[in-house]
Amino acid sequence: MLLRSAVVAAALLTVVGLAPARADDAARLLRQAITAPRTTSFVGEVQTLEIGESQTQASVYRIEHRAPDLTRRWYLAPQSLYGDSVLTHGEHRYSIDVHRNRVIVDENDAIDDQVAMDDNFGLLTTNYRAESAPDETVAGQRCRAVMLVNKHTGQTVMRIWIDAKTHLVLQKERYAANGALTSQTRFSNLRYTSAIPSQVFAVPTGFTRIQGSRRAQPSSDVNAAVKTAGFKARSPRYLPEGFIPVTGDVTDVNGVRTLHLLYSDGIRTISLFENAKDVAVDLSRYTARSVRFENHDAQYVEQGPITLLSWGEAGLHFALVGELSRTELIKIAASVVS
Amino acid sequence: MNQHISQDRLTDYLHHALAPEDDAAVYAHLQACPECAVAMRAETALTEALQRQAAAEERDLPSGVTATIWARVDELSAAPGFADRLRAWLRPAILVPAAAILVLGLFFAPQVFRHAPVSIDAAYYLDDHAAVNGTIPFGDASETIPASLTSTSDPVNASAVAVDPVTMTADAAP
Numbered sequence: 001m002l003l004r005s006a007v008v009a010a011a012l013l014t015v016v017g018l019a020p021a022r023a024d025d026a027a028r029l030l031r032q033a034i035t036a037p038r039t040t041s042f043v044g045e046v047q048t049l050e051i052g053e054s055q056t057q058a059s060v061y062r063i064e065h066r067a068p069d070l071t072r073r074w075y076l077a078p079q080s081l082y083g084d085s086v087l088t089h090g091e092h093r094y095s096i097d098v099h100r101n102r103v104i105v106d107e108n109d110a111i112d113d114q115v116a117m118d119d120n121f122g123l124l125t126t127n128y129r130a131e132s133a134p135d136e137t138v139a140g141q142r143c144r145a146v147m148l149v150n151k152h153t154g155q156t157v158m159r160i161w162i163d164a165k166t167h168l169v170l171q172k173e174r175y176a177a178n179g180a181l182t183s184q185t186r187f188s189n190l191r192y193t194s195a196i197p198s199q200v201f202a203v204p205t206g207f208t209r210i211q212g213s214r215r216a217q218p219s220s221d222v223n224a225a226v227k228t229a230g231f232k233a234r235s236p237r238y239l240p241e242g243f244i245p246v247t248g249d250v251t252d253v254n255g256v257r258t259l260h261l262l263y264s265d266g267i268r269t270i271s272l273f274e275n276a277k278d279v280a281v282d283l284s285r286y287t288a289r290s291v292r293f294e295n296h297d298a299q300y301v302e303q304g305p306i307t308l309l310s311w312g313e314a315g316l317h318f319a320l321v322g323e324l325s326r327t328e329l330i331k332i333a334a335s336v337v338s
Numbered sequence: 339m340n341q342h343i344s345q346d347r348l349t350d351y352l353h354h355a356l357a358p359e360d361d362a363a364v365y366a367h368l369q370a371c372p373e374c375a376v377a378m379r380a381e382t383a384l385t386e387a388l389q390r391q392a393a394a395e396e397r398d399l400p401s402g403v404t405a406t407i408w409a410r411v412d413e414l415s416a417a418p419g420f421a422d423r424l425r426a427w428l429r430p431a432i433l434v435p436a437a438a439i440l441v442l443g444l445f446f447a448p449q450v451f452r453h454a455p456v457s458i459d460a461a462y463y464l465d466d467h468a469a470v471n472g473t474i475p476f477g478d479a480s481e482t483i484p485a486s487l488t489s490t491s492d493p494v495n496a497s498a499v500a501v502d503p504v505t506m507t508a509d510a511a512p
Contacts, residue, residue, distance in 0.1 A: 034475055050482075059483055075483075084487050095484045104486040104493050108469050116473040124475050160476060172476060212486055213462070215469055216498030228501045247470060250499040253458050257499065262470050269474055271467040282457035285489065301460060306467070308460055319460075321467040 026130035026146045031121065032167040033160065038068040040166045044139065044190035046073075050183050050304025053326065055287075057304045066194060069111075070201045087201060094203050095212070103203060106212040113217050116247065124266030127151055127242035136161060138170040139190040148267060152241040155179070157267055166192060174305070177325060182305035218247035222261060225249055229259040231276035234316065238335035239263055240328060243270065270322035270332065281310040281319050291326075294334045300326065313337045343367060343374045348381050461485030462494040 043064045050057040060077040071088040075081040080099075087094040091111045095104040110116065133145035143161040150157050156179075161171035170187040219225050225248025226233045235245070242265035249260050256279045263270045286301035291309075298311035309320040309329050313336075320333050343351070343364055350356050351364045368375050427433075465485045471477035486493045 030475070057483070075487075081483065081487055086484060086487070093484070095486045097487055104484070106469075106484075106486075106493075108472065109498075110470055111472045113473050117475070120474050158476065169476065210492060211495070212493040213466065213469070213496040214498055215466070215496075216500070218470060219501040221501070225501045228499060247473075248501070249470075250501060251466075251496050252499055253462060253494055253496045255495075256458065258458075258496075260466060260470070264474055266475065267477070269467070269471055269477065271463070271470065273463055273466070280457045281463065282459045286460060303464055306464060308463055310460070319463045321463050 026132045027125060029144060029146060029162055029167065030124075030130055030160075033162045033169050034117070034121065036163075036167040036169070037065060040168055040192065041066045041194040041196060042166075042168065042190060042192045043196065045076075045188045046185060047188065048183070048185045050306075051181060052302040052304045052306070055302050055304065064196050064200050066196045066201065072200055087203060089201065093212075096204060096207065101207055102210055103207040104210045104212045106215070108213075108215045109217040110215060110247075116218070116220060119220065120246065120264065120266060122266075123244070123246070123264060124148070127265045128157065128267060133159070135164070138163075139187040141165070141170060141190065143170055150242070150265075153177070174323070176305070177328075182323065213251075215251070216249060218249040218260070218262065220247055222246075222248040225259065225261070229274075229276075230257055231259075231316070233259050233261075233274055234313075234318075234336050235261060236263075236272065236332045236335045238332055239270075240265070240268075240324065240332075242266070243268075268323060270320065270324065270329070272336070273319040273321070275317050276315060278312055278315050278317050280312065280317055281308070283308075283310065291330065293330050294337050296337060298330075298333065300329075302326075309333055311337075342371065343377070345377075345381075348374075348378055352378075352381055352385060459485075459489070459491065459494055461489050462496065466496075 043062075045060065045062050048057075048059045048061075058077065059075065059081070061073040061075045063071065063073050065071045069088070069090040072085055074085045075083070083098045085096045085098075087096065091108050093106040093108065095106070097104065127150065128148040129151055131147045131149055133147050136143050136145055138161045141163045142165075144164050145159060145161050147156050148158040148160075149155065155177060156175055158175070159173045160169050162168070163170055170190065172183075172185045173181060174183045176182050222245040226235075228250045243263045244265075245261060246264045246269075247262045251258050251260065253275075256275050256277050258273055258275045261272045261274075263272070281299075283299055283301050286303075288299045288301050291298050291300055296311050296313065298309055300307055300309045302308075305323045306321060307324070307326050307329055309326075311318055311333065318333070318336060320329055320336075322329055324332075347356070347360075347364065351361060354361070356364065368378055462485070464482075468482040
Protein backbone atom coordinates (compact mmCIF):
# COMPACT_ATOMS: atom_id res chain seq x y z
CA MET A 1 0.00 0.00 0.00
CA LEU A 2 2.86 2.27 0.96
CA LEU A 3 4.72 1.37 -2.20
CA ARG A 4 1.64 2.01 -4.31
CA SER A 5 1.18 5.44 -2.75
CA ALA A 6 4.81 6.26 -3.36
CA VAL A 7 4.50 5.26 -7.02
CA VAL A 8 1.40 7.39 -7.48
CA ALA A 9 3.07 10.32 -5.75
CA ALA A 10 6.17 9.93 -7.89
CA ALA A 11 4.03 9.76 -11.02
CA LEU A 12 2.14 12.88 -9.97
CA LEU A 13 5.35 14.72 -9.27
CA THR A 14 6.67 13.69 -12.65
CA VAL A 15 3.52 14.88 -14.40
CA VAL A 16 3.38 18.13 -12.42
CA GLY A 17 7.05 18.77 -13.08
CA LEU A 18 6.92 17.93 -16.75
CA ALA A 19 3.58 19.49 -17.63
CA PRO A 20 4.71 23.13 -17.50
CA ALA A 21 7.88 22.24 -19.36
CA ARG A 22 5.93 20.45 -22.09
CA ALA A 23 3.44 23.33 -22.29
CA ASP A 24 6.27 25.83 -22.64
CA ASP A 25 7.84 23.63 -25.26
CA ALA A 26 4.57 23.44 -27.18
CA ALA A 27 4.10 27.22 -26.96
CA ARG A 28 7.63 27.77 -28.26
CA LEU A 29 6.93 25.35 -31.07
CA LEU A 30 3.80 27.31 -31.97
CA ARG A 31 5.78 30.55 -32.11
CA GLN A 32 8.35 28.91 -34.39
CA ALA A 33 5.60 27.54 -36.61
CA ILE A 34 4.11 30.99 -37.14
CA THR A 35 7.38 32.43 -38.41
CA ALA A 36 8.61 29.36 -40.33
CA PRO A 37 7.37 30.46 -43.81
CA ARG A 38 9.56 33.56 -43.56
CA THR A 39 12.71 31.44 -43.56
CA THR A 40 11.67 28.22 -45.29
CA SER A 41 11.12 27.76 -49.02
CA PHE A 42 9.25 24.78 -50.39
CA VAL A 43 7.09 23.31 -53.15
CA GLY A 44 4.27 20.88 -52.62
CA GLU A 45 0.59 20.15 -52.93
CA VAL A 46 -2.11 21.17 -50.46
CA GLN A 47 -5.58 19.78 -49.96
CA THR A 48 -8.15 21.84 -48.09
CA LEU A 49 -11.53 20.85 -46.77
CA GLU A 50 -13.97 23.39 -45.33
CA ILE A 51 -16.96 21.68 -43.76
CA GLY A 52 -20.10 23.66 -42.96
CA GLU A 53 -23.42 22.68 -41.46
CA SER A 54 -24.98 22.42 -44.90
CA GLN A 55 -22.14 22.90 -47.37
CA THR A 56 -18.59 21.68 -47.81
CA GLN A 57 -15.84 23.10 -50.00
CA ALA A 58 -12.74 21.26 -51.10
CA SER A 59 -9.74 22.47 -53.03
CA VAL A 60 -6.39 21.15 -54.16
CA TYR A 61 -3.58 23.42 -55.19
CA ARG A 62 0.08 23.19 -55.99
CA ILE A 63 2.09 25.61 -53.90
CA GLU A 64 5.48 27.20 -54.48
CA HIS A 65 6.82 29.39 -51.73
CA ARG A 66 10.10 31.28 -51.71
CA ALA A 67 10.93 32.83 -48.38
CA PRO A 68 10.20 35.29 -47.12
CA ASP A 69 7.06 36.40 -48.94
CA LEU A 70 6.64 35.05 -52.49
CA THR A 71 3.94 32.43 -52.90
CA ARG A 72 2.07 30.96 -55.84
CA ARG A 73 -0.89 28.63 -55.59
CA TRP A 74 -2.05 26.84 -58.74
CA TYR A 75 -5.52 25.39 -58.40
CA LEU A 76 -5.99 21.80 -59.53
CA ALA A 77 -9.48 21.52 -58.04
CA PRO A 78 -12.35 22.34 -57.99
CA GLN A 79 -12.80 21.96 -61.71
CA SER A 80 -14.17 25.51 -62.07
CA LEU A 81 -10.88 26.90 -60.79
CA TYR A 82 -8.53 24.56 -62.65
CA GLY A 83 -5.68 26.65 -64.07
CA ASP A 84 -6.43 29.70 -61.95
CA SER A 85 -3.75 30.80 -59.55
CA VAL A 86 -3.10 33.23 -56.74
CA LEU A 87 0.21 35.03 -56.49
CA THR A 88 1.23 36.70 -53.27
CA HIS A 89 4.03 39.26 -53.21
CA GLY A 90 4.11 40.42 -49.61
CA GLU A 91 1.05 42.59 -49.12
CA HIS A 92 0.01 42.33 -52.79
CA ARG A 93 -2.22 39.55 -54.00
CA TYR A 94 -2.84 38.79 -57.69
CA SER A 95 -5.76 36.50 -58.41
CA ILE A 96 -5.20 35.21 -61.94
CA ASP A 97 -8.48 34.20 -63.51
CA VAL A 98 -7.57 32.42 -66.74
CA HIS A 99 -11.22 31.74 -67.53
CA ARG A 100 -12.11 35.42 -67.62
CA ASN A 101 -8.68 36.56 -68.78
CA ARG A 102 -8.21 38.95 -65.87
CA VAL A 103 -5.94 39.61 -62.91
CA ILE A 104 -7.48 41.12 -59.78
CA VAL A 105 -4.98 43.02 -57.67
CA ASP A 106 -5.60 43.35 -53.92
CA GLU A 107 -3.47 45.10 -51.33
CA ASN A 108 -3.46 44.05 -47.72
CA ASP A 109 -1.10 45.97 -45.44
CA ALA A 110 -2.17 43.84 -42.48
CA ILE A 111 -0.09 40.92 -43.73
CA ASP A 112 3.16 42.35 -42.36
CA ASP A 113 1.78 43.75 -39.12
CA GLN A 114 4.24 42.18 -36.69
CA VAL A 115 2.83 44.06 -33.69
CA ALA A 116 -0.64 42.69 -34.37
CA MET A 117 0.78 39.20 -34.78
CA ASP A 118 2.54 39.44 -31.44
CA ASP A 119 -0.61 40.79 -29.79
CA ASN A 120 -2.68 38.01 -31.24
CA PHE A 121 -0.20 35.34 -30.21
CA GLY A 122 -0.48 36.74 -26.68
CA LEU A 123 -4.24 36.45 -26.96
CA LEU A 124 -3.91 32.85 -28.11
CA THR A 125 -1.76 31.87 -25.13
CA THR A 126 -4.18 33.70 -22.80
CA ASN A 127 -7.17 31.70 -23.98
CA TYR A 128 -5.65 28.43 -25.14
CA ARG A 129 -3.49 25.76 -23.63
CA ALA A 130 -1.02 24.12 -25.98
CA GLU A 131 -0.81 20.39 -25.39
CA SER A 132 1.62 18.10 -27.10
CA ALA A 133 0.28 15.00 -28.80
CA PRO A 134 2.16 11.97 -30.15
CA ASP A 135 4.40 12.62 -33.15
CA GLU A 136 3.12 11.63 -36.58
CA THR A 137 4.43 11.60 -40.12
CA VAL A 138 2.86 14.01 -42.61
CA ALA A 139 4.02 14.38 -46.23
CA GLY A 140 7.01 12.20 -45.42
CA GLN A 141 8.18 14.50 -42.60
CA ARG A 142 8.24 13.71 -38.91
CA CYS A 143 5.84 16.11 -37.25
CA ARG A 144 5.15 17.16 -33.71
CA ALA A 145 1.44 17.44 -33.04
CA VAL A 146 0.06 20.18 -30.81
CA MET A 147 -3.52 20.54 -29.62
CA LEU A 148 -4.90 23.94 -28.72
CA VAL A 149 -7.40 23.54 -25.92
CA ASN A 150 -9.74 26.36 -24.97
CA LYS A 151 -9.08 27.23 -21.31
CA HIS A 152 -12.67 28.38 -20.76
CA THR A 153 -14.50 25.43 -22.26
CA GLY A 154 -11.90 22.66 -22.21
CA GLN A 155 -12.62 21.94 -25.88
CA THR A 156 -9.90 21.22 -28.39
CA VAL A 157 -10.36 23.88 -31.06
CA MET A 158 -7.36 23.18 -33.24
CA ARG A 159 -4.78 20.53 -33.81
CA ILE A 160 -1.66 21.22 -35.83
CA TRP A 161 1.16 19.06 -37.09
CA ILE A 162 4.47 20.92 -37.17
CA ASP A 163 7.52 19.67 -39.07
CA ALA A 164 10.05 18.79 -36.36
CA LYS A 165 12.95 20.21 -38.43
CA THR A 166 11.60 23.21 -40.34
CA HIS A 167 8.63 24.01 -38.05
CA LEU A 168 6.37 24.43 -41.05
CA VAL A 169 2.72 23.55 -40.36
CA LEU A 170 2.05 20.53 -42.58
CA GLN A 171 -1.40 19.68 -41.37
CA LYS A 172 -4.07 21.60 -39.51
CA GLU A 173 -7.52 20.70 -38.29
CA ARG A 174 -10.17 22.82 -36.66
CA TYR A 175 -13.07 21.57 -34.61
CA ALA A 176 -16.52 22.88 -33.75
CA ALA A 177 -17.75 23.23 -30.19
CA ASN A 178 -19.18 19.70 -30.33
CA GLY A 179 -15.88 18.28 -31.55
CA ALA A 180 -16.88 17.89 -35.20
CA LEU A 181 -14.17 18.53 -37.78
CA THR A 182 -14.83 21.85 -39.56
CA SER A 183 -11.70 22.26 -41.65
CA GLN A 184 -8.58 20.39 -42.63
CA THR A 185 -5.49 21.52 -44.52
CA ARG A 186 -2.85 18.95 -45.41
CA PHE A 187 0.38 18.96 -47.40
CA SER A 188 1.51 16.20 -49.72
CA ASN A 189 4.43 15.79 -52.14
CA LEU A 190 6.41 18.29 -50.10
CA ARG A 191 9.96 19.22 -51.03
CA TYR A 192 12.07 21.85 -49.34
CA THR A 193 14.00 23.91 -51.87
CA SER A 194 14.88 27.52 -52.43
CA ALA A 195 15.73 26.89 -56.10
CA ILE A 196 12.43 28.21 -57.40
CA PRO A 197 12.82 30.40 -60.52
CA SER A 198 11.64 34.01 -60.22
CA GLN A 199 9.46 33.55 -63.31
CA VAL A 200 7.18 31.33 -61.26
CA PHE A 201 6.19 34.40 -59.25
CA ALA A 202 5.94 36.81 -62.18
CA VAL A 203 2.52 38.34 -62.82
CA PRO A 204 1.52 37.11 -66.28
CA THR A 205 0.97 39.63 -69.04
CA GLY A 206 -1.90 39.73 -71.51
CA PHE A 207 -4.58 39.76 -68.84
CA THR A 208 -6.89 42.63 -67.98
CA ARG A 209 -5.82 44.09 -64.66
CA ILE A 210 -8.61 44.98 -62.27
CA GLN A 211 -8.02 46.81 -59.02
CA GLY A 212 -9.60 44.98 -56.10
CA SER A 213 -9.55 46.01 -52.46
CA ARG A 214 -6.97 48.27 -50.86
CA ARG A 215 -6.84 47.26 -47.23
CA ALA A 216 -4.92 49.41 -44.81
CA GLN A 217 -3.26 48.08 -41.71
CA PRO A 218 -6.20 47.83 -39.28
CA SER A 219 -5.93 49.87 -36.12
CA SER A 220 -5.68 48.11 -32.79
CA ASP A 221 -7.28 51.26 -31.38
CA VAL A 222 -10.84 50.17 -32.03
CA ASN A 223 -12.31 53.37 -30.57
CA ALA A 224 -10.35 55.45 -33.08
CA ALA A 225 -11.78 53.35 -35.91
CA VAL A 226 -15.30 53.79 -34.55
CA LYS A 227 -14.83 57.57 -34.44
CA THR A 228 -13.52 57.59 -38.00
CA ALA A 229 -16.64 55.79 -39.21
CA GLY A 230 -18.57 59.05 -38.98
CA PHE A 231 -21.75 57.50 -37.65
CA LYS A 232 -22.95 56.17 -34.31
CA ALA A 233 -21.73 52.61 -34.55
CA ARG A 234 -22.92 49.72 -32.42
CA SER A 235 -21.01 46.85 -30.91
CA PRO A 236 -22.10 43.55 -29.39
CA ARG A 237 -22.80 43.33 -25.67
CA TYR A 238 -22.26 39.61 -25.77
CA LEU A 239 -19.16 37.82 -26.99
CA PRO A 240 -18.12 34.23 -26.32
CA GLU A 241 -15.68 33.87 -23.46
CA GLY A 242 -12.15 34.97 -24.32
CA PHE A 243 -13.18 37.14 -27.27
CA ILE A 244 -12.12 40.79 -27.26
CA PRO A 245 -12.08 43.58 -29.89
CA VAL A 246 -8.80 43.20 -31.75
CA THR A 247 -8.79 45.66 -34.64
CA GLY A 248 -11.00 48.17 -36.40
CA ASP A 249 -10.78 49.70 -39.83
CA VAL A 250 -12.87 51.93 -42.03
CA THR A 251 -13.20 51.40 -45.76
CA ASP A 252 -15.10 53.12 -48.54
CA VAL A 253 -16.84 50.23 -50.25
CA ASN A 254 -18.33 51.40 -53.55
CA GLY A 255 -18.63 54.81 -51.91
CA VAL A 256 -20.26 53.48 -48.74
CA ARG A 257 -18.26 54.12 -45.58
CA THR A 258 -18.03 50.79 -43.84
CA LEU A 259 -16.74 50.05 -40.34
CA HIS A 260 -15.14 46.67 -39.79
CA LEU A 261 -14.58 45.48 -36.22
CA LEU A 262 -12.67 42.26 -35.63
CA TYR A 263 -13.11 40.23 -32.46
CA SER A 264 -10.95 37.25 -31.62
CA ASP A 265 -9.91 34.86 -28.89
CA GLY A 266 -6.54 34.24 -30.54
CA ILE A 267 -7.70 31.50 -32.93
CA ARG A 268 -11.36 32.06 -33.76
CA THR A 269 -12.52 35.37 -35.19
CA ILE A 270 -15.72 37.33 -35.75
CA SER A 271 -16.04 40.31 -38.07
CA LEU A 272 -18.80 42.87 -37.60
CA PHE A 273 -19.34 45.18 -40.59
CA GLU A 274 -21.69 48.15 -40.39
CA ASN A 275 -22.70 51.05 -42.61
CA ALA A 276 -25.07 53.94 -42.00
CA LYS A 277 -26.50 54.07 -45.51
CA ASP A 278 -28.65 51.03 -44.96
CA VAL A 279 -26.88 49.37 -47.87
CA ALA A 280 -27.74 45.69 -47.66
CA VAL A 281 -25.60 42.66 -48.42
CA ASP A 282 -26.13 41.14 -51.86
CA LEU A 283 -26.60 37.44 -51.20
CA SER A 284 -27.88 36.59 -54.67
CA ARG A 285 -24.84 34.45 -55.53
CA TYR A 286 -25.36 32.28 -52.49
CA THR A 287 -28.04 30.07 -51.06
CA ALA A 288 -29.46 32.52 -48.54
CA ARG A 289 -31.75 31.48 -45.72
CA SER A 290 -33.93 33.55 -43.45
CA VAL A 291 -33.81 33.71 -39.69
CA ARG A 292 -35.58 35.94 -37.16
CA PHE A 293 -34.23 37.29 -33.87
CA GLU A 294 -35.23 40.15 -31.57
CA ASN A 295 -38.00 41.10 -34.04
CA HIS A 296 -35.48 41.41 -36.87
CA ASP A 297 -35.63 39.60 -40.16
CA ALA A 298 -32.11 38.50 -41.02
CA GLN A 299 -30.55 36.40 -43.74
CA TYR A 300 -27.54 34.16 -43.61
CA VAL A 301 -25.30 32.22 -45.96
CA GLU A 302 -22.73 29.54 -45.24
CA GLN A 303 -19.38 29.14 -46.93
CA GLY A 304 -17.96 25.97 -45.44
CA PRO A 305 -17.64 26.64 -41.71
CA ILE A 306 -17.96 30.42 -42.19
CA THR A 307 -21.40 31.96 -41.70
CA LEU A 308 -22.41 35.45 -42.82
CA LEU A 309 -25.45 36.91 -41.05
CA SER A 310 -26.98 40.11 -42.43
CA TRP A 311 -29.69 42.43 -41.07
CA GLY A 312 -30.76 46.06 -40.81
CA GLU A 313 -31.60 48.17 -37.79
CA ALA A 314 -32.59 51.85 -37.54
CA GLY A 315 -30.78 53.05 -40.65
CA LEU A 316 -27.71 50.89 -40.01
CA HIS A 317 -26.89 47.72 -41.88
CA PHE A 318 -24.88 44.92 -40.32
CA ALA A 319 -23.00 41.88 -41.55
CA LEU A 320 -21.59 39.47 -39.01
CA VAL A 321 -19.06 36.95 -40.30
CA GLY A 322 -17.39 34.17 -38.36
CA GLU A 323 -16.69 30.50 -38.01
CA LEU A 324 -18.76 30.12 -34.86
CA SER A 325 -22.00 28.16 -34.89
CA ARG A 326 -25.04 29.91 -36.32
CA THR A 327 -26.68 29.85 -32.90
CA GLU A 328 -23.71 31.62 -31.38
CA LEU A 329 -23.60 34.22 -34.15
CA ILE A 330 -27.31 34.96 -33.72
CA LYS A 331 -26.76 35.41 -29.99
CA ILE A 332 -24.03 37.96 -30.75
CA ALA A 333 -26.19 39.68 -33.35
CA ALA A 334 -29.09 39.93 -30.89
CA SER A 335 -26.78 41.67 -28.42
CA VAL A 336 -25.90 44.26 -31.09
CA VAL A 337 -29.50 45.37 -31.54
CA SER A 338 -30.88 44.93 -28.04
CA MET B 339 -74.73 89.43 -98.84
CA ASN B 340 -78.54 89.37 -99.34
CA GLN B 341 -79.65 88.18 -95.92
CA HIS B 342 -79.98 90.59 -93.05
CA ILE B 343 -77.15 90.80 -90.57
CA SER B 344 -77.63 88.94 -87.32
CA GLN B 345 -77.53 90.72 -83.98
CA ASP B 346 -74.30 88.99 -82.90
CA ARG B 347 -72.61 89.87 -86.16
CA LEU B 348 -73.67 93.51 -85.79
CA THR B 349 -72.28 93.61 -82.27
CA ASP B 350 -68.97 92.17 -83.48
CA TYR B 351 -68.91 94.71 -86.32
CA LEU B 352 -69.47 97.53 -83.86
CA HIS B 353 -66.57 96.31 -81.69
CA HIS B 354 -64.27 95.78 -84.69
CA ALA B 355 -64.11 92.12 -83.94
CA LEU B 356 -64.67 90.84 -87.49
CA ALA B 357 -62.08 89.74 -89.98
CA PRO B 358 -61.31 92.43 -92.61
CA GLU B 359 -63.22 90.73 -95.42
CA ASP B 360 -66.25 90.16 -93.15
CA ASP B 361 -66.00 93.71 -91.91
CA ALA B 362 -66.03 94.97 -95.52
CA ALA B 363 -69.03 92.81 -96.41
CA VAL B 364 -71.06 94.04 -93.40
CA TYR B 365 -70.21 97.66 -94.24
CA ALA B 366 -71.36 97.19 -97.85
CA HIS B 367 -74.60 95.55 -96.70
CA LEU B 368 -75.37 98.36 -94.25
CA GLN B 369 -75.01 100.87 -97.08
CA ALA B 370 -77.57 99.05 -99.14
CA CYS B 371 -80.04 97.75 -96.48
CA PRO B 372 -82.12 100.33 -94.58
CA GLU B 373 -83.44 97.73 -92.12
CA CYS B 374 -79.98 96.63 -91.08
CA ALA B 375 -78.87 100.27 -90.96
CA VAL B 376 -81.68 100.94 -88.43
CA ALA B 377 -80.67 97.93 -86.42
CA MET B 378 -77.09 99.17 -86.55
CA ARG B 379 -78.02 102.59 -85.21
CA ALA B 380 -80.05 100.99 -82.39
CA GLU B 381 -77.12 98.81 -81.45
CA THR B 382 -74.79 101.81 -81.53
CA ALA B 383 -77.12 103.83 -79.28
CA LEU B 384 -77.35 100.99 -76.82
CA THR B 385 -73.57 100.64 -76.71
CA GLU B 386 -73.06 104.34 -76.17
CA ALA B 387 -75.68 104.37 -73.41
CA LEU B 388 -73.89 101.57 -71.61
CA GLN B 389 -70.53 103.33 -71.95
CA ARG B 390 -72.02 106.57 -70.55
CA GLN B 391 -73.48 104.68 -67.61
CA ALA B 392 -70.17 103.00 -66.90
CA ALA B 393 -68.30 106.30 -67.06
CA ALA B 394 -70.83 107.93 -64.69
CA GLU B 395 -70.23 105.17 -62.12
CA GLU B 396 -66.43 105.41 -62.23
CA ARG B 397 -64.72 106.94 -59.19
CA ASP B 398 -61.50 108.90 -59.51
CA LEU B 399 -58.54 107.60 -57.48
CA PRO B 400 -57.48 109.94 -54.68
CA SER B 401 -54.92 112.38 -56.00
CA GLY B 402 -52.30 111.17 -53.47
CA VAL B 403 -52.43 107.64 -54.85
CA THR B 404 -52.05 108.82 -58.41
CA ALA B 405 -49.11 111.01 -57.42
CA THR B 406 -47.42 108.10 -55.67
CA ILE B 407 -47.86 105.86 -58.72
CA TRP B 408 -46.40 108.45 -61.04
CA ALA B 409 -43.50 109.09 -58.65
CA ARG B 410 -42.72 105.33 -58.65
CA VAL B 411 -42.91 105.27 -62.45
CA ASP B 412 -40.41 108.14 -62.61
CA GLU B 413 -38.15 106.38 -60.12
CA LEU B 414 -38.10 103.18 -62.17
CA SER B 415 -37.36 105.16 -65.27
CA ALA B 416 -34.33 106.66 -63.54
CA ALA B 417 -33.04 103.19 -62.24
CA PRO B 418 -29.94 101.69 -63.90
CA GLY B 419 -30.57 99.72 -67.03
CA PHE B 420 -29.92 96.03 -67.62
CA ALA B 421 -26.43 96.74 -68.94
CA ASP B 422 -25.62 98.74 -65.81
CA ARG B 423 -26.87 95.96 -63.55
CA LEU B 424 -24.93 93.29 -65.51
CA ARG B 425 -21.72 95.33 -65.23
CA ALA B 426 -22.27 95.56 -61.48
CA TRP B 427 -22.59 91.77 -61.17
CA LEU B 428 -19.49 91.15 -63.26
CA ARG B 429 -17.13 93.15 -61.09
CA PRO B 430 -14.16 90.95 -59.81
CA ALA B 431 -15.24 90.98 -56.17
CA ILE B 432 -18.30 88.94 -57.10
CA LEU B 433 -17.26 87.27 -60.32
CA VAL B 434 -14.10 85.49 -59.02
CA PRO B 435 -15.68 83.78 -55.99
CA ALA B 436 -18.72 82.86 -58.05
CA ALA B 437 -16.53 81.24 -60.69
CA ALA B 438 -14.59 79.34 -58.03
CA ILE B 439 -17.80 78.00 -56.49
CA LEU B 440 -19.02 76.95 -59.92
CA VAL B 441 -15.80 75.06 -60.71
CA LEU B 442 -15.77 73.30 -57.33
CA GLY B 443 -19.41 72.42 -57.74
CA LEU B 444 -18.82 70.87 -61.14
CA PHE B 445 -15.85 68.90 -59.75
CA PHE B 446 -17.51 67.50 -56.64
CA ALA B 447 -21.10 67.20 -57.79
CA PRO B 448 -20.68 63.70 -59.30
CA GLN B 449 -19.20 62.41 -56.05
CA VAL B 450 -21.73 64.10 -53.80
CA PHE B 451 -24.79 63.24 -55.80
CA ARG B 452 -23.86 59.83 -57.14
CA HIS B 453 -26.28 57.16 -56.09
CA ALA B 454 -25.22 54.79 -53.34
CA PRO B 455 -25.28 51.16 -54.42
CA VAL B 456 -28.34 49.23 -53.41
CA SER B 457 -26.23 46.43 -51.99
CA ILE B 458 -22.66 45.19 -51.54
CA ASP B 459 -21.65 41.72 -52.69
CA ALA B 460 -21.42 39.29 -49.79
CA ALA B 461 -18.14 38.09 -51.29
CA TYR B 462 -16.55 41.36 -50.23
CA TYR B 463 -17.35 40.71 -46.56
CA LEU B 464 -16.18 37.11 -46.71
CA ASP B 465 -12.93 38.15 -48.42
CA ASP B 466 -12.32 41.00 -46.00
CA HIS B 467 -12.91 38.74 -43.03
CA ALA B 468 -10.38 36.27 -44.45
CA ALA B 469 -7.89 39.08 -45.12
CA VAL B 470 -7.82 40.36 -41.55
CA ASN B 471 -7.31 36.81 -40.34
CA GLY B 472 -3.80 37.08 -41.78
CA THR B 473 -2.48 38.32 -38.44
CA ILE B 474 -4.32 35.71 -36.38
CA PRO B 475 -2.07 32.74 -35.56
CA PHE B 476 -2.76 29.86 -37.96
CA GLY B 477 -5.58 31.89 -39.52
CA ASP B 478 -3.84 31.84 -42.88
CA ALA B 479 -6.08 33.69 -45.32
CA SER B 480 -4.41 31.97 -48.26
CA GLU B 481 -6.33 28.81 -47.49
CA THR B 482 -9.54 30.52 -48.49
CA ILE B 483 -10.35 30.67 -52.20
CA PRO B 484 -10.52 34.36 -53.14
CA ALA B 485 -14.10 35.35 -53.91
CA SER B 486 -12.82 37.24 -56.95
CA LEU B 487 -11.99 33.89 -58.57
CA THR B 488 -15.41 32.44 -57.95
CA SER B 489 -17.37 35.57 -58.85
CA THR B 490 -18.39 36.52 -62.36
CA SER B 491 -18.84 40.17 -61.47
CA ASP B 492 -16.15 42.80 -61.03
CA PRO B 493 -14.69 43.06 -57.55
CA VAL B 494 -16.06 45.66 -55.18
CA ASN B 495 -14.16 48.95 -55.26
CA ALA B 496 -12.87 49.27 -51.71
CA SER B 497 -10.25 51.67 -50.40
CA ALA B 498 -9.14 52.18 -46.85
CA VAL B 499 -9.93 55.33 -44.89
CA ALA B 500 -7.13 56.54 -42.63
CA VAL B 501 -7.77 55.93 -38.94
CA ASP B 502 -6.13 58.06 -36.25
CA PRO B 503 -2.75 56.84 -34.97
CA VAL B 504 -2.68 53.72 -32.89
CA THR B 505 -2.81 54.35 -29.17
CA MET B 506 -2.28 50.76 -28.02
CA THR B 507 1.03 48.95 -28.46
CA ALA B 508 2.24 45.41 -28.12
CA ASP B 509 3.13 46.15 -24.48
CA ALA B 510 -0.51 46.81 -23.80
CA ALA B 511 -1.64 43.65 -25.50
CA PRO B 512 -4.67 42.04 -24.02
